[in-house]
Amino acid sequence: MERFLPVLSSAKNVVVLTGAGISAESGIPTFRGTDGLWSKLKPEELANFDAFLRNPELVSEWYKHRREVTRVAKPNAAHTALVEMEKLFSHFTLVTQNIDNLHRRAGSQNVAELHGNIERNYCLGCGKRYDGEDFDRNNSFQCPECGGLIRPDIVWFGEMLPSDQWRTAEVASSEAEVMYVVGTSAVVYPAAELPMTVKSHGGMIVEVNIEETPLSEFADLSIQGSASEVMTEVVEKIKEYRRVAKESK
Ligand code: APR
Helix, strand or coil: CHHHHHHHHHCCEEEEEECCHHHHCCCCCCCCCCCCHHHHCCHHHHCCHHHHHHCHHHHHHHHHHHHHHHHHCCCCHHHHHHHHHHHHCCEEEEEECCCCCHHHHHCCCCEEECCEEEEEEEECCCCCECCHHHHHHHCCCECCCCCCEEEEEECCCCCCCCHHHHHHHHHHHHHCCEEEEECCCCCCCCHHHHHHHHHHCCCEEEEEECCCCCCCCCCCEEEECCHHHHHHHHHHHHHHHHHHHHHCC
């Protein structure tokens, strides 16, 4: 990493793209891989609109369970490192595929949530929002206002991403000098497109993952290791590099 420190530390526009791997150390299961969620459950039975219309009770129960899991989880050192990193750069955008709300809970400010946020829900009938723990207390997926179905405000398979979040991610990627791709298998589109957007505009890709991914061969720097250890180290090394550069002036 040392030879990349001049670029990493002098970058003006930095983007971080995160996936489930950054929350794995908070105890939230990832999706793919040996003990991933999709190895136990079928996404087509739970994480799509038709499944919700077919069985709103089952799907609502599943997301209520996932909210309980995410609320018990705590942001880990990787989330904290990204909060620190945001303070180091004039233009910093955190783009996440995660719906677990951990980046916001950790204190990250400029967050684009490509796949929504599990703490947000809305009524299909009247659009009324039902967010946070109040929603789970009334334990119903029926809107008291209009009787419509209340669904999670997350992007299910086959659905469009929220256009404002996607636009933020695309613009930030087209201007990024550096993108850190942390804890994602980089196989789900359109999120997986973003590193290519960075590369095509002359930016640099730093991948952080415990194993190789389809992105690894395109990354300028691929660091194998846990997100918490590597991202903490990256932030420390950038701060150190800037300290030494300042002292030598
Ligand atoms: N540190 C870094 N990387 C890790 C760690 C860790 N501690 N633990 C796991 N990983 C890596 C895995 O090696 C894998 O590459 O995190 C990645 C998790 O990949 P997925 O489970 O596929 O999750 P993700 O890439 O976020 O999935 C994208 O797919 O199912 C949909 O909407 C869902 O947002 C999700 C999208």
